[in-house]
Amino acid sequence: xxxxxxxxxxxxxxxxxxxxxxxxxxxxxxxxxxxxxxxxxxxxxxxxxxxxxxxxxxxxxxxxxxxxxxxxxxxxxxxxxxxxxxxxxxxxxxxxxxxxxxxxxxxxxxxxxxxxxxxxxxxxxxxxxxxxxxxxxxxxxxxxxxxxxxxxxxxxxxxxxxxxxxxxxxxxxxxxxxxxxxxxxxxxxxxxxxxxxxxxxxxxxxxxxxxxxxxxxxxxxxxxxxxxxxxxxxxxxxxxxxxxxxxx
Amino acid sequence: xxxxxxxxxxxxxxxxxxxxxxxxxxxxxxxxxxxxxxxxxxxxxxxxxxxxxxxxxxxxxxxxxxxxxxxxxxxxxxxxxxxxxxxxxxxxxxxxxxxxxxxxxxxxxxxxxxxxxxxxxxxxxxxxxxxxxxxxxxxxxxxxxxxxxxxxxxxxxxxxxxxxxxxxxxxxxxxxxxxxxxxxxxxxxxxxxxxxxxxxxxxxxxxxxxxxxxxxxxxxxxxxxxxxxxxxxxxxxxxxxxxxxxxxxxxxxxxxxxxx
Numbered sequence: 001x002x003x004x005x006x007x008x009x010x011x012x013x014x015x016x017x018x019x020x021x022x023x024x025x026x027x028x029x030x031x032x033x034x035x036x037x038x039x040x041x042x043x044x045x046x047x048x049x050x051x052x053x054x055x056x057x058x059x060x061x062x063x064x065x066x067x068x069x070x071x072x073x074x075x076x077x078x079x080x081x082x083x084x085x086x087x088x089x090x091x092x093x094x095x096x097x098x099x100x101x102x103x104x105x106x107x108x109x110x111x112x113x114x115x116x117x118x119x120x121x122x123x124x125x126x127x128x129x130x131x132x133x134x135x136x137x138x139x140x141x142x143x144x145x146x147x148x149x150x151x152x153x154x155x156x157x158x159x160x161x162x163x164x165x166x167x168x169x170x171x172x173x174x175x176x177x178x179x180x181x182x183x184x185x186x187x188x189x190x191x192x193x194x195x196x197x198x199x200x201x202x203x204x205x206x207x208x209x210x211x212x213x214x215x216x217x218x219x220x221x222x223x224x225x226x227x228x229x230x231x232x233x234x235x236x237x238x239x240x241x242x243x244x245x246x247x248x
Numbered sequence: 249x250x251x252x253x254x255x256x257x258x259x260x261x262x263x264x265x266x267x268x269x270x271x272x273x274x275x276x277x278x279x280x281x282x283x284x285x286x287x288x289x290x291x292x293x294x295x296x297x298x299x300x301x302x303x304x305x306x307x308x309x310x311x312x313x314x315x316x317x318x319x320x321x322x323x324x325x326x327x328x329x330x331x332x333x334x335x336x337x338x339x340x341x342x343x344x345x346x347x348x349x350x351x352x353x354x355x356x357x358x359x360x361x362x363x364x365x366x367x368x369x370x371x372x373x374x375x376x377x378x379x380x381x382x383x384x385x386x387x388x389x390x391x392x393x394x395x396x397x398x399x400x401x402x403x404x405x406x407x408x409x410x411x412x413x414x415x416x417x418x419x420x421x422x423x424x425x426x427x428x429x430x431x432x433x434x435x436x437x438x439x440x441x442x443x444x445x446x447x448x449x450x451x452x453x454x455x456x457x458x459x460x461x462x463x464x465x466x467x468x469x470x471x472x473x474x475x476x477x478x479x480x481x482x483x484x485x486x487x488x489x490x491x492x493x494x495x496x497x498x499x500x501x502x503x504x505x506x507x508x
Contacts, residue, residue: 050379074385085380087372099384102287149384 001026001189007056009042016042018213029183029190031200034210040193044159071104078150082162084142086134093130096120096148119148123178140171151182160192164199176202197236275467282394292395300361301403307360308353312411315348316340316418324427337434338441340419345446349412351498354457357404358490362465365396366486369469370479393466404458405451449505457494464490
């Protein structure tokens with residue numbers, strides 16, 4: 001479903017991605033792990049075209065992302081941003097229904113609103129929340145709204161960028177469970193980037209570790225726990241000693 | 249080598265300025281292309297028009313009122329040197345409509361609107377809201393920049409027209425209450441010597457200044473650096489850029505509109 005081949009990206013002299021090769025089969029949940037500043041978010045943005053790769057190819061269902069029609073290409077995706085990225089100026093329901101009210105798949109306002117309320121219910125929020133503005137919500141509620149927005153148009157592929165960052169452990173667990181449930185329910189292909197090992201275990205079918213600009217290791221969660229790879233071992237156990245420098 | 253260092257620095261500065269000019273020009277051209285091509289975001293346009301036009305009315309009105317009043321006093325005192333006190337009404341009217349109304353109105357809108365747009369869009373950029381727009385199949389240039397630029401281009405001339413009227417009224421208030429002009433004579437002289445092009449040229453300037461203000465706000469906001477410092481720097485650059493461009497374009501427009 002998602003295929004990356006030799007993806008490179010540098011910002012000035014800082015080569016963030018140095019040849020990323022990755023395959024995410026349709027309907028599976030891939031989690032990318034790696035330390036802070038290793039380029040996980042850049043990788044997601046390269047797939048979406050928010051950042052243009054310097055080299056390499058991104059294919060979605062066999063279609064080259066660079067040559068695909070932009071609107072149709074983006075219509076395949078939903079994304080939950082690290083900080084939720086809700087639009088401050090719009091009430092919650094309009095945030096959720098944003099895509100439904102514009103573009104080729106535009107629907108009548110009442111219908112879009114009904115779908116938004118249903119998606120809010122799916123993530124555990126009542127219809128009264130739809131009338132609030134993002135600034136009136138807690139961090140956990142904002143994540144739920146972000147999740148509702150990501151799934152509102154029922155995309156084939158959903159990206160989750162650090163979905164539990166900044167949440168307390170209970171709320172993080174709730175969000176992890178919601179992600180897993182929704183991805184399974186929708187049969188979507190999911191790609192999550194995180195350094196929260198609890199999220200990895202909750203949502204991953206496959207795990208890939210990004211380090212030094214390349215995918216250093218891939219495997220299932222069970223294989224991750226058993227791997228002798230010193231980088232993976234150090235990362236998943238949170239060890240200060242090991243091949244990954246603790247000061248980066 | 250050290251002898252060439254200042255030349256190299258100068259060269260880098262010039263190249264940097266040329267590159268920035270090119271980027272702003274491309275941004276402006278892209279914005280204009282989105283203004284004339286569907287889809288159109290009417291709700292965003294109306295919101296921007298309200299924010300830029302209606303909400304700027306108090307500051308533009310007060311600026312015009314005090315400027316017209318001060319102008320009447322200055323012309324009266326200056327005109328007294330060669331017994332030309334009677335030109336106060338016409339000079340206030342011409343000065344306000346041709347020059348002070350659009351320029352001071354433009355500068356006040358630059359301070360209020362360019363900063364506001366740059367801060368809003370800059371914050372949207374650093375909180376990934378602009379990226380979110382893209383992932384929701386919405387072009388940020390079309391959704392954020394085009395409605396604001398069109399709204400400013402349309403509403404600032406209206407602000408200028410209102411400001412002109414208030415400025416002339418400020419001059420009339422001072423003329424009648426402070427300088428002992430006859431009210432009817434003051435108004436008669438104002439109308440008699442004011443030509444339609446005096447007002448029209450000010451409105452043209454207003455449209456150009458409105459375009460500049462929103463362009464600078466959108467450009468610097470959407471290209472804001474990271475964090476609070478990045479947004480602060482973008483806001484400052486938008487106000488400074490808009491103000492300088494307003495003053496520079498005012499001279500060019502005056503040359504074009506009133507040459508010969």
